[in-house]
Amino acid sequence: MEQVFFNVPLSKLEPIFKRWIKEAQTELQPTKVVPTKQPEQWLDLNDLIQYDPEKRTKPTWYSKISRNEVPHYKRGKKVYFLKSEIDEWLKQGKCKSNAEIEQEAEAYLSNNRKGLK
Numbered sequence: 001m002e003q004v005f006f007n008v009p010l011s012k013l014e015p016i017f018k019r020w021i022k023e024a025q026t027e028l029q030p031t032k033v034v035p036t037k038q039p040e041q042w043l044d045l046n047d048l049i050q051y052d053p054e055k056r057t058k059p060t061w062y063s064k065i066s067r068n069e070v071p072h073y074k075r076g077k078k079v080y081f082l083k084s085e086i087d088e089w090l091k092q093g094k095c096k097s098n099a100e101i102e103q104e105a106e107a108y109l110s111n112n113r114k115g116l117k
Helices: 010-028 045-051 058-066 083-091 098-112
Strands: 042-044 073-075 078-082
Touching (some): 042 045, 045 078
């Protein structure tokens, strides 16, 4: 004898449950997020001064530009900067921590101990 659930035979409920389970599984599967590439952000000198963590002055920036110390682009008399390039330029001034220096020293010594023995 077939089982009955609320006066409905289980054979009629089974396909409905299977469909619900399948729908729930598809909804629960993670969707792939495709990262969209952000367009490059251009800065003029005033934008750069605002963005600069050190808030250097215009004369300081003009000096750096004239000595080619900072990545920049010129169109006529206007100077432009790519934010991503400024970020990389700012990162170049990173000072190593004592732990990083010790780690490099250990790596150097372990690679060069062969000649000391």
